[in-house]
Amino acid sequence: MSSEEFCTYETAWCPGCGNFNILKCLKQSLEELGKDPHEVLLVAGIGQAAKTPQYLSANSFCGLHGRALPAAIAAKIANQKLTVVVNSGEGDSYGEGGNHFIHNIRRNVDITHFVHDNQIYGLTKGQASPTSNEGTVTDVQTEGSINTPFNPLLIAIAAGAGFVARAFSGNPEHLVSIMKQAILYKGYSLVDILQPCISFNKVNTFSYYKNRVYKLDDAYNSYDKITAMEKAMEFGDHIPLGVIYQEEKRSFHEKNKVLASGVPLVDQQQEGSLIEKYMQEFI
Amino acid sequence: MYNILIGGAAGQGVDTTCSILEKLLKQSGYHVFSVKDLMSRVRGGHNFTLIRFGSEAMASHSYILDGIVAFNQETVELHRHELKPDGFILCDSQLSVEGKDVIKIDMNAIAKKLGNPKVAGSILIGAILKIFGETLDHSRTVFAGAVKPEYLAINLQAVEIGYDSTAKQHAHNGGAYGAWMLLTGNQALALGAMAAGLKFYSAYPMSPSTSIMEYLAGKMTEAGIVVEQAEDEIAAINMAIGASFAGARAMTGTSGGGFCLMVEALGLSGMAEIPMVVADIQRPGPVTGLPTRTEQSDLNFAISAAHGEFPRMVIALKNHADAFYQTIRAFHMAEKYQIPVIILSDQYLADSSATVEPFDVRNSQVYRANDVLTDGEYLRYRLNGEAVSPRLLPGTSKGFVSADSDEHDERGRIIESAEMRVQMMDKRLSKLKKLEAELKEPEFIGDDSYDTLLIGWGSTYGPIKEAITILNHQTIHHFSALVFGDVYPLPVKRLNEKVVQAKQIINVEQNATGQIAKLIREQTGIMCTSSILKYDGRQISGEQIAAQVLKGGE
Structure with a gap:
């Protein structure tokens, strides 16, 4: 255990927002894992969820909307001693940043991605998000969303992710357990965290989730990909929580020859005479 | 000084032939x-390559030919009019x-x-030699460095056959x-980046920038550089910024179209004060334009790309x-001022080969911030009256x-505080004032x-230099030129x-609207x-500039 606790700061979230519990659980998870706040880097894009790093004492990088992952994985590539955790919403992660989501699963850099998924856009005040249910009525989707909801878990498994989980902000004990497993996982880990948006989502409320979620039991085999894909498709009256899929995979750092030694890139010294040698090749 | 054109269809081996021939000519002492x-x-x-060689240093290419080496019929048809009266054509017997100027083998x-x-x-190489x-x-030695060992003997045999089948001219x-x-x-740019201590390069392939990534990738393991092909240019620049934030000297490279995708993150580098170097290897736009050709039309864009106001520097090569020394300087300025620095090159410079004195790497030190926390709470954006706050790595x-x-x-x-907003804006923008003191005059x-007075910027330097020599020899008027490397902020002292x-x-x-002229007028x-503007995708040569000047410009 680290002797140092993570401090939290006053937030700008609406009272009752699911983000409060997620922040609390994040703090608890990092502390229980004994992480030193000075070696933790919290990365986010833009959105309500993306404010999370603002409220916890750690290093932080709040970049562009949708672009948390490229910055996060590169920071980890630069310094593998950092524990890199991304917190962003589903609009940021799956919408604006959809391309990065897919390709960073393939890259498998050892970072953790917590997606605060409330099935609505909060910061922009209530438009459909990639995960909004079909029929969700908003000021923009006035006749109800006609798009098929994005299934992040199924896509993550299909793209080759080695750790795919779902949690619910209303079940903190379980959320902490999942968060810790995700942070410990060596590679890219995704946790889609369901949370109510009390201001803009009047359908997918706290009780909506509470009444539908259930925890996967010990009989569930999270190592079987086909089972996991079937489980990932279950969303509606019953919503499974837990590690949907896991697999040991070699991480980017293990496969990249420059990084495999374990010495952080920032600490690696270049041989002084290399440029002279390379110049010789042009003579 | 000699100048030959070697042309043929893509896939016929023009490129390989030329790169070996160039090296042979250089080894024999030629520039x-x-x-x-x-x-x-x-x-x-x-496709064709122009190879110019001589005992004196030359700054650019020329379209006046001593010889045409043709892999196909088209090469002769398209270029015969550029041949000097005593020039030769070398081609296959078929x-x-x-x-009487035709040599057939x-x-x-x-x-x-x-x-x-x-x-x-x-065989052609032998004949040309x-x-x-x-x-x-x-x-x-040259062939040994260019072909696989099992093909060395047959190639040397071919060279000898070609050599013996022609006469010295x-x-x-x-x-x-x-x-x-x-x-x-x-x-040269990639070497400069390595000399500056590059640790991380992320890019999405795009002509004519891709060869930077390819060169670095060939050295990455030995040089300890992570070279990552990004899923798109937005990822490429955000990755470079993330790596730089964590302390790895980082760069991305692209061409105009990719740079378009990068501009929001350019603002991030400016706002978050994270050093970053981006190389825009220009090609003719807009959009896909002429992908493999040259233009200097991203100047306006590079100096103003991204919304809002933030400090940046733009250096044209x-x-x-x-390309080597200014890339090192780009990293230096980016680190020193914690800003994005844009390097503007173009296809002409990117793909052309030149004979260059080995670089002096003794003075390639790049600014390194004192990244030690002394005492108290670290304030990343400390306001202490200085433009640049001390940098610490996470x-x-x-x-x-x-x-x-x-x-x-x-x-x-x-924050949303009006006072803090103004203080932070002023702090960031005050970097420009500091930077101005370090600008390189044209x-x-x-x-x-x-x-x-001719005025140019970037890669037209060579052609302009040749044009000045030609003009001062050919006319009673006197010509001089100013060629800008630093273009933003624009150094104006020598110009004035x-x-x-x-x-x-x-x-x-090398653009249609006269972008440097507009910038100079604005500043x-x-x-x-008058203007000499070329935007057909082909680099203007010294003799073309001289001819246009004598015609009176536009």
């Missing part, structure tokens, strides 16, 4: 400058090209007989450049040596490092007796001095009297 003219296709079409048949049709190019009075002394002129380098603009101390794209306080946390070419005696000011640019009120 070599070669430029590629490629079509955007993998097979077919018409081509229906006639004239049954190269395709001989190559087939040797057992590999691909060595036809080596003979025509120009060269020996075969360097063949073995020119004398070897000598030259002392054998120990100099022959490299492309992109290779003038030539191959500049994970290296007991200080928290926070970067934020929102307007922020000294800690790096979101290079002055010529002497002080001029009445006409030099325009005083100029009766005519002519901007020479100084100085107006160019």
Whole structure:
């Protein structure tokens, strides 16, 4: 255990927002894992969820909307001693940043991605998000969303992710357990965290989730990909929580020859005479 | 000085033939400058390379030819009019090209007989060496570095056959450049980045920038550089920023279209004060434009890309040596001022090969911030009256490092305070004032007796330099030139001095709207009297500039 606790700061979230519990659980998870706040880097894009790093004492990088992952994985590539955790919403992660989501699963850099998924856009005040249910009525989707909801878990498994989980902000004990497993996982880990948006989502409320979620039991085999894909498709009256899929995979750092030694890139010294040698090749 | 054109369809081996020939000529002591003219296709079409070589240093290419070496009929048809009266055409016996200047070799048949049709190019190399009075002394070493060991013997045999099948036409002129380098603009840029301590390069492939990534990737394991091909240019630049934030010196490279995708993140680098270097290797736009050709049309864009106001620096590369040294300087300035620095190159410079003195790497130190937390709480954006706050790397101390794209306080946390907003804006923008003191004035070419001043920037440096020599020899008027490397902020001191005696000011640019002329007018009120603008995707040459100046510009 680290002797140092993570401090939290006053937030700008609406009272009752699911983000409060997620922040609390994040703090608890990092502390229980004994992480030193000075070696933790919290990365986010833009959105309500993306404010999370603002409220916890750690290093932080709040970049562009949708672009948390490229910055996060590169920071980890630069310094593998950092524990890199991304917190962003589903609009940021799956919408604006959809391309990065897919390709960073393939890259498998050892970072953790917590997606605060409330099935609505909060910061922009209530438009459909990639995960909004079909029929969700908003000021923009006035006749109800006609798009098929994005299934992040199924896509993550299909793209080759080695750790795919779902949690619910209303079940903190379980959320902490999942968060810790995700942070410990060596590679890219995704946790889609369901949370109510009390201001803009009047359908997918706290009780909506509470009444539908259930925890996967010990009989569930999270190592079987086909089972996991079937489980990932279950969303509606019953919503499974837990590690949907896991697999040991070699991480980017293990496969990249420059990084495999374990010495952080920032600490690696270049041989002084290399440029002279390379110049010789042009003579 | 000699100048030959080697042309053929894509896939016929023009490129390989030329790169070996260039090296052979350079090894024999010549100063070599070669430029590629490629079509955007993998097979077919018409590609050519101009190889210019001589005993004196030359700054650019020329379209006046001593010889045409044709892999196909089209090469002769398209370029015969550029041949000097005493020039030669060298081609395969099967081509229906006639004239007393034509030298035919049954190269395709001989190559087939040797057992590999691909060595036809080596037969041509042998013939060219003979025509120009060269020996075969360097063949073995140069070919050994260019072909696989199992193909060395057959290629050397082909060279000898070509050599023996032609007659000498020119004398070897000598030259002392054998120990100099022959490299492309992109290779020089990549070397500069490595000399500056590059640790992380992320990019999405795009002509004509891709060869930077390819060169770095060839060295990455040995040099300890992570080279990552990004899923798109937005990822590429955000990755570079993330790596730089964590302390790895980082760069991305692209061309105009990719740079378009990067601009929001350019603002992030400015706002979050994270050093970052981006190389925009320009090609003709808008959009896909002419993918494999050249243009200087991203100047306006580079100096103003991204919304909002933040400090940046834009450096245009003038030539191959500049590509090396200015890339190092780009990293230095980015680190020193914690800003994005944009390097503007173009296809002409990126793909052309030049003979360059080995770089002096002794002075390639890049600014390194004192990243030690002394005491108290670390404030990433400390307001202490200085433009640049001390930089700390995350994970290296007991200080928290926070970067934020929102307007922020000294800690790096979101704020909405009007006062703090103004303080932070002023702090960031005050970097420009500091930067201005370190700008490089444009290079002055010529002497002080001029009445006409040419103005250019970036890669037109070489052609303009040649044009000044031609003009001052051919006319009674006197010409000089100013060529800008630093273009933003624009250094204006030397410009203001030099325009005083100029009766005519002519901007020479590889774009359609005269972008440097507009920038100069905006910054100084100085107006160019006429323009020479070329935007057909082909780099203007010294003789073309001279001819247009004499015609009176536009």
